Amino acid sequence: MVEKGHNEMEIFEIISHGGGARSLSYEALTAAEEGDFKKAEEIMQKAEEEMLEAHHTQTRLIQDELNDKPVEKSLLMIHAQDHLMTAIAEKNLIERMITLYKRLEAK
Template sequence: MEEEIFNIISHGGDARALAYEALEQARNGHIKVAQEKLKKAQEELDLAHNTQTKLIQTELNGESIKMSLLMVHAQDQLMTAISEKCLIEQMVKMYEEFRK
């Protein structure tokens, strides 16, 4: 199970980094590059979410999932990455509108 937890942390962290790279690109006027970075960020979030779903299904099938501080950290990282990516998407749209 530790492998899955680290998978969530890793992909969530990569998604968050890509989202902030997108914001920087948008700030510099590179909207298309920013949109591509956001697309890659979503792909990373999808990978993390798929792992999270696998763990949830395991628990629903009757296998006990040990709740650890590491698991809580992984869930926190994923939720934060999702939230920040959504906000950055809106910010990129604002930069795009400002440039018009």
């Protein structure tokens, strides 16, 4: 049995960094909509850094579980995983949208 709250900080890190990546991605999309592609690229780089932080934390938790260190399975953990998955999907889609804006601008 895992003591309650054992992985709580890591779970909140996933939520925080995933949310940061998602917010930055939308900020980059706004910059692209305004034609500022340099700014959009800089912001997307920051979004990628946030995403990597979330992913590193998730990987640590997975490794803990694989090494027989119990990881709390809770509604909060499910929320964190859902939050991260959504952030990844939205970031990937926004990257493609920015590429589309660049193509439209070039015409």
